[in-house]
Amino acid sequence: MAEFSDPEVLVAKTRQAYEAGYRRMDAYAPFPVHGLSEALGLKRSWVPYIVLLGAIAGGVGGYLLQYYTSVIDYPINVGGRPYHSWPAFMVITFETAVLGAALAGVLGMLALNKLPMPYHPVFNMPRFILASKDRFFLCIMVTDPKFDLAQTREFLESLEPEGVYEVEQGATKIYE
Structure with missing residues (x-):
């Protein structure tokens, strides 16, 4: 050194x-x-690609969770709307995509930097x-x-x- x-x-x-x-x-x-x-x-760095994959996984996971609960598990007819009302799902889909990206970014950065290294x-x-x-x-x-x-x-x-x-x-x- x-x-x-x-x-x-x-x-x-x-x-x-x-x-x-x-x-x-x-x-x-x-x-x-x-x-x-x-x-x-x-x-x-691979971190941007890991963040993108985390965002896609989070968004798809959030959308599928809403689809499952609204259409398959607990369908409720509200005001004659269809069970699969995708415009109502977009806010939660966006939020879970941001959550997935943030978690993937932090965990990916820690893994690629071999942290924590006390x-x-x-x-x-x-x-x-x-x-x-x-x-x-x-x-x-x-x-x-x-x-x-x-x-x-x-x-x-x-x-x-x-x-x-x-x-x-x-x-x-x-x-x-």
Whole structure:
């Protein structure tokens, strides 16, 4: 993990790491940094499609529930109207579509982000607390196909960060 003090430097160094062949990386910053997602090579999110499916499922489910209760389960003739009066069903259909979209969006986002995650190995690094204040970190994961401890540390040091840290499960080794 490399520490930087400037967001533009973080984006530039992340691009260098991507161009060097590293693909399994993560960056930590105290605020959203423009261009960082592109520099990390992140793909388009699936959340909008999950929200659309949730809205469709919620709308269809709400409509079918109203149809079942009004036509099959408990038909009541009100003022000579047909049992299946679709205009009266539209308000509830819309509301259940919004509910389905909201629930699918929240649950989809949590699942795709692998949340809740109350623990992550970077929390073991003492300086990582600065990621929520004024420091920017670039972390190359051990699961990266190109990862080799010595070569990756050497590469991170070539980026001229303020510090290079090895993140471990139980303890932290600091190389400065």
